[in-house]
Amino acid sequence: MALKYNDIKPLLHSERHSSKWVGIIGLTIGLVLLLLAVQMFTNIQSLLREEAPKQARAFDYLSVSKSITNENMGKDNSFTPNDLALLNQEPQITQVAPVNSNQFRAMATAGDVLPFSTDLFLESVNSTFLDRLPTNFDWHPGQSEVPIIFSSDFLEMYNVFAPSQGLPQVSAKTISSVNIFLQCSGVRGTHNFKASIVGLSDRINSILVPENFLKWGNAQLAGDTSPRISRIIIKVKDANDPELLHFLDENNFHINKDKVRFGRIKGVLQSTVGALGVFGLLVVLLALILFAFYLQLTISNSRDNIHLLLLIGYSPGWLAKSFTFSYFPLYVTITFISLIIVSVIQFILSTMEFTHTALSPYLSVPAWVTVGVLIFLILYLNTRMVRKEILKLT
Amino acid sequence: MELTINNVRPQYIADTGHSEIWGRTLSMMSPHHLHVVAPSGSGKTSFIHFVYGIRTDYSGTILIDGKDISKMGFEEKALLRQKRISIIFQDLKLFPGQSALDNIEIKRKLSPFHDRDAIAKMATRLGIADKLSQKTVTCSYGEQQRIAIIRALMQPFELLLLDEPFSHLDEDNRMKAMELIYEECEKRKAMMLLADLKKLSFLESEKSLRL
Incomplete structure (x- = not known):
């Protein structure tokens, strides 16, 4: 008969502490924000792919010249061998032709x-x-x-x-x-x-x-x-790549703004969504810290019983794993609720007119991957933390 | 199993005097029994705890099958306590808020040697069958002692450590408990290391050493 966590559950005093509920609510809100950010990031990619000029070819070609400013007006603004080398080194640029x-x-x-x-x-x-x-x-x-x-x-x-x-x-x-x-x-x-x-x-x-x-x-x-x-044609994978645009701007290279208009919008949107993602991640982290605090409190309140369990032969590893995994249904519930909220938002977005039905009504693969990675990390880090706390009692 | 006590001295006792254990080398093999006799304060509980691996404030080495117990990891020690060494603590170490049955089951489920029915049979033999559903905190010390004895006998072991296990039992109950312990050791061909204040009458024929 396999040993079950339920057999020792009465010995671990789970306190009805407010940090548990704050942690649960925080984790739900943080996860929703994080998932929304990841989903929006994917949405922006697919929307701009749809909006960008249709091009059957796999590459974009951009004409690059030197920006003429009041400072360099009248000077030689032709491309030097160094400029060519710089363009050739840029990973987003596949080929360069003067x-x-x-x-x-x-x-x-x-x-x-x-x-x-x-x-x-x-x-x-x-x-x-x-x-x-x-x-x-x-x-x-x-x-x-x-x-x-x-x-x-x-x-x-x-x-x-x-x-x-x-x-x-x-x-x-x-x-x-x-x-x-x-x-x-x-x-x-x-x-x-x-x-x-x-x-x-x-x-x-x-x-x-x-x-x-x-x-x-x-x-x-x-x-x-x-x-x-005086000018150069570059062959690029994606003319709307914000990193490419940043590189060209930074080096004072001028390109046709209209061709990369979507790239600039994409850059701004990605920054905004990125900020949302970072905020979501911070909320998740804060909630996890609260949760860890709650777990530590439970261990501390049950220290005598845990010490006794260790004395009679219970393995610290098994105790840590069982204790942490006893919260697995709670994590799954939080994740499930967050997924439902973000799925509903995504479904509503996909039916809206401005998206031109270019959006999938379902959550993207990166959103699912984020959920999976997060659950794995929560369990892994909590197990480590709980094991460390338990070992202090040996 | 082979237990080797090699020149062990507690760090807190300066003079180990005429002890037949401290500072000596002795070796025990299954199914030997050893009776350690000593007055209060001479380190019986410390000795038992050293052998069980929960204290390391001593010099010398205690080897289980040649392996130093003080150098074993947490998981290795846990496995040892599940499968090879069982103990009856002097202070019993029961979960006070749990029933007698739950206390025993917590140990039995960890590494079962007997099935659940054995608990009732042993409790009947020791006269505490009616106490099984009772919280241990409400049981007398003698009853708690018998609960701790049954708990220790629920697992497989090659060495049974007993630290003044009958201190609160009358002669009749001592006999019953001792018989049960002997039977269980016999079933497992296990060693027994018993520490007590004086040599018990029914252990006259056993080897005894003064601490």
Whole structure:
């Protein structure tokens, strides 16, 4: 017949002390706050995933430039090798690609179809960073035709102002058939090319030419072989990662605010929920201290009986474990009540309109894990504390 | 079991005089019986407590099967008290708020040697059957002594320690108790170490040492 705690229970005087009830109420409130914080944290993640621009790709690409302030205005704000190394070291950044720009003058005319001429800025970037890579986006010295990738935003802007300037609007398909005459000139001479738009990019707001062409132009026309890097494209797992945004801000790197708007909201929300979690944890800790005080009081009141039990052969380990685990149903009840409260709140939230039904009506895995870890910790720490108290009586 | 008492002297007694135990080496094996005789204040209870491992204020060593009892851990000592050594304390150490039956059951359930029915049978033999449901605090000292005896006999043991176990029993009840204790020791082939003020008449044939 196995020995049961109930056999010795009458020998341990559980006092009806107020610290027990304060501990129970405190533990319930603390656990609710802690679980709410964990659940809200998960909710924010899933809500922002839903709200953020839908992107089929696994990575986000951000254009990074140096912030221009009154202090650094007029100075060289190009990226240095140290800046590149710093960006490369950041764990949130998967890959870094410098964007090179033309050091020679480029002027474009569109012939008779679009009667305009304009100075252009040309840029090039590693082709693996392009969202669409047309097969003919390549150039070799001697080639008279230069392929261009044009920003979708620029086309949209052109179509907005074109009617007011008496120019025809152009569709994405038509633009590829427009013949562009590109005149490139520098200190070392002038070259004329034919250019055509071979693709549009949603990712990079620029006029992109093949890297080979820009290298050739900068060297042959401008005599410059070490081009200035004024901006950089970074490939990241999550553009809304608050840690990434913090890193970029801290190092005075500028990015498009709209692309990371959700990241900034997320940062603020996470801080708020984090504060709630810390508060909940503190309440839980306080309640546990009260509970420990109550257990110590019970042991102290039963010291004669416990001493006698030890004398007749009861094991201190068994006594500590049995005594602590006798409160297990109480912990389970507290946890159960807390889970019900947080589950009801989560269910109500999931049915609310502003969540766009993006939230699960059930508690998240981290919330369950928190409950499990907390119960384990309570039992483990209490058993240790009770055993220590009991050993004092041997 | 082998019990070895090796040059043991209590730290609080300066002169152990002509003691046949203090400062001597003696060894006991199951199923030997030893009767320790000494007047009040000469350290009988201390000696029993040293052997039971609840006091360590002595020099020398007490070995159980070659292992120093003062160096055993809490759990090891607990196991020893559950399975191998039983004791009848001089001050009985009963739970005063519990009934006689509960006091005995608390020990029996820890490491049962007998079933529950044995309690009533032993209580009947010792004349306290009608006291089993009574709180021990309301029992006379003699009755409490018999409750403590039955409690000590509920577990398995290889060594039974008795510290003036019959001090409040009349001759008739002493005999009954002693017979029961002998029978139980016999069943277990156990050693018995009994400490008392003077040599008891029914222990004339037993080996006795002066403390």
